[in-house]
Amino acid sequence: MGPDQRSSPTAINPGSQSALRELNEERILAMLRSHGTLTQAALARSTGLSTATISNIVKSLVATQRVETAPTTSSGRRAMGVSIIDAADVAVGIDFGRSHVRVVLARAGFHLLGEDHTALPVGHRAEESISIAASMLKKLCANLGVDHTQLLGAGIGIPGPIDHRTMTVIRGAILPEWVGINIESQLQAALSLPVFIDNDANLGALAQVTWGEHQESSNLCFLKIGSGIGAGLVLNGSLYYGSLGITGEIGHSTIFNQGLICRCGNRGCLETVASTGVIIDLLSQSEGTPIGIEAVIERAQSGDSATLRILGDVGAAVGHALANVSNLLSPEVIVIGGPLAPLGELLLEPIRRGLFRHAIPIIGENTVVRMAALGDRAEALGASALVLRQGQPRQI
Amino acid sequence: MGPDQRSSPTAINPGSQSALRELNEERILAMLRSHGTLTQAALARSTGLSTATISNIVKSLVATQRVETAPTTSSGRRAMGVSIIDAADVAVGIDFGRSHVRVVLARAGFHLLGEDHTALPVGHRAEESISIAASMLKKLCANLGVDHTQLLGAGIGIPGPIDHRTMTVIRGAILPEWVGINIESQLQAALSLPVFIDNDANLGALAQVTWGEHQESSNLCFLKIGSGIGAGLVLNGSLYYGSLGITGEIGHSTIFNQGLICRCGNRGCLETVASTGVIIDLLSQSEGTPIGIEAVIERAQSGDSATLRILGDVGAAVGHALANVSNLLSPEVIVIGGPLAPLGELLLEPIRRGLFRHAIPIIGENTVVRMAALGDRAEALGASALVLRQGQPRQI
Missing domain, CATH: 1.10.10.10 (Winged helix-like DNA-binding domain superfamily/Winged helix DNA-binding domain)
Structure with a gap:
């Protein structure tokens, strides 16, 4: 009753x-x-x-x-x-990337109050981006009239797997500058706030079920395709961390047994055939001049056959890896995020074909695959959700 | 405090x-x-x-x-x-297999009171095995002096994926005789008990964290290698069902892109290279006469090189598939069950090598792989645990 x-x-x-x-x-x-x-x-x-x-x-x-x-x-x-509408409490979300820092401020109830973004050179020191984030936060609060006492805490996104036994970024990560650093103490000192740390793919997944379109999904896989490829999992309504905190490493599924050597030390990993770096390298080679990810998207949208062929191969490999995930976990929905998201159906279609080819029929037919709708903000919004979502945050 | x-x-x-x-x-x-x-x-x-x-x-x-x-x-x-020690309440566990029915009676607190086992011809009708199970239960209760009123309910293991939307065994399962049958109503009527239905791999996983050696694992994968290959997952301490109830379908990971056609309709699935049927077929061919699984185990233990070569290939393929699982879920332990369990290190060693080859290093180094210790009883004991474990059962 x-x-x-x-x-x-x-x-x-x-x-x-x-x-x-x-x-x-x-x-x-x-x-x-x-x-x-x-x-x-x-x-x-x-x-x-x-x-x-x-x-x-x-x-x-x-x-x-x-x-x-x-x-x-x-x-x-x-x-x-x-x-x-809950005016007083404000959560901070900070997304540290290979070449950017993004800071968002959000009110309880998932209202975006404001955001800021700074581009950084690839290979910058972790300490540098932490101090930049701290001054961005200060300025943002001043501009929006938010007092430091209103801040509940800061959710932090790091683009690499975090070993929960030590709360450090593991070796072999896409962001070597963060490896071995005591992220928690440095961030707490710089921000004077409680911090909640997670990796970017987990925060992307959390963003989909809080800020995104998938609030009603209990089992969701968010796959971020960038210079690395990693997934965040929401299982039974909560972010899933497993025994080490290192989960969703789909980028290191072996796709070609005799493939290229991967930065993880194995070979033929999904990352060696489907990361944005590989796509750019392949197209730059045939052009004879380096091109950016925006150019890849433009060419695909204008029907360039070499670009579409490469995206077809990328989709087939990603779909293959996602079929293993779906056969294992039967998620309601898989959301694809990262800089390729603007490709929409041009990438979704080959991914779905790969998934359907490799999944058992009932899973292939029932697993929804979508592009992420939150754009570049997904990770920072997810970071703020770590703070806003009661019971969900793992304070360290 | x-x-x-x-x-x-x-x-x-x-x-x-x-x-x-x-x-x-x-x-x-x-x-x-x-x-x-x-x-x-x-x-x-x-x-x-x-x-x-x-x-x-x-x-x-x-x-x-x-x-x-x-x-x-x-x-x-x-x-x-x-x-x-909790004398009054008794749980029933029933494991329906391709060629057997097993019934166990267990007291609260996971004390085995008694068990019975009947061999059945492959291809027998589901109704037949249900009526046999009901009379086995009656006899077992009489022999042990257990009154029907003491029975809390019956956990039921079915060797096939169950679609939770309809609670029927899906098409393409290893046990076609059960496809489409309303298992719940038939079993409730035959046993006059509340029934809790799950597939055999999930029950094997549950048995490991209740009856088995892994009570302290929160994240465990139980892989059953038999005529089919499927896994049960305990995640965050609970059996995981995903959105459809069809999870752990590791047997249908593509291992060889151009491999043999699988009963699921795809090709090169793990099942086409590592099921007990494949092992038996390969060895029977070279013998010119059909051999049983016991003979495979004996030959491996006596150092027969063809048998060990086949088990090496089986282990490599199983390890490859388990590396994908481990990269994704970071379980504390993977337990291998089914009729090959008596092989012990002879099979574990190549599985570990395959896992290590395909997993990222930190996951390969930290994922424990063990043989199941509960033998043929695992599924029936897990079925009784469905009843005994408060909060865990999914009554239908």
């Missing part, structure tokens, strides 16, 4: 009805605080309250300016999304 | 100390009821009580015959295991 059903007129006096209503309001606000925008249907499912009760309470919360509603899409369908 | 620390003499009167002690006893009994045999160290970790408190309470529970202790091994080390 849902608590709302107890409010029958004969059983309970008006005093306890209002107490019950407050309790139900609190449950709805708590769900919105930890999950971001939710549809009324999702709120009903997750709280056990009836849709009539939900609709009633949401109306009164809108009137008292504690939540707001806006049109959204839920698994591709139009719906009305409900989000919390 | 653990509750035991509150029992400081100045803060609490004797009355509430004894209430606190009862509460702590109940917590320990609840842990043992749902997890089977645990060491005192594991009890301390999982309840948050101090080892001194645990040791005290266990002593008094032994004196009052509510628990018993016996030497055990914990991750290979000698330790003292604590198990509950």
